[in-house]
Amino acid sequence: MKSSDSLSKVLQIWRVSPPPDPDFRAAVWQRVEETRRAPTWPVFVRARAAALTAAAIVTVAVSGWAGHSVARNHVQADRNTLAANYLASLDARVKAGLQE
Numbered sequence: 001m002k003s004s005d006s007l008s009k010v011l012q013i014w015r016v017s018p019p020p021d022p023d024f025r026a027a028v029w030q031r032v033e034e035t036r037r038a039p040t041w042p043v044f045v046r047a048r049a050a051a052l053t054a055a056a057i058v059t060v061a062v063s064g065w066a067g068h069s070v071a072r073n074h075v076q077a078d079r080n081t082l083a084a085n086y087l088a089s090l091d092a093r094v095k096a097g098l099q100e
Helices: 002-013 024-036 041-047 049-090 092-096
Strands: none
Touching: 041 049
16 A cells, blocks of 8 residues: 555656647647648549549459450350250250150
């Protein structure tokens, strides 16, 4: 308990006295003005138009390539199914119901 009493006394006596900063108020107002002058959405887009255009082009290209790949696989599967059905329709054993 004795250490707690000494800590309490030290904390009561302890004071922080930082040196005053003469530019503190000016710096605060400068940050406030910078916040007020934050770019609006159209200004943001115009400033980054090249990057946004490049991102859109890459997105469209990747999406197109992925769609083409999926469609090609789907067409190949359909072609295989159609070929198998056609060949089965030509087989006389299948028509007669004499399949092994």
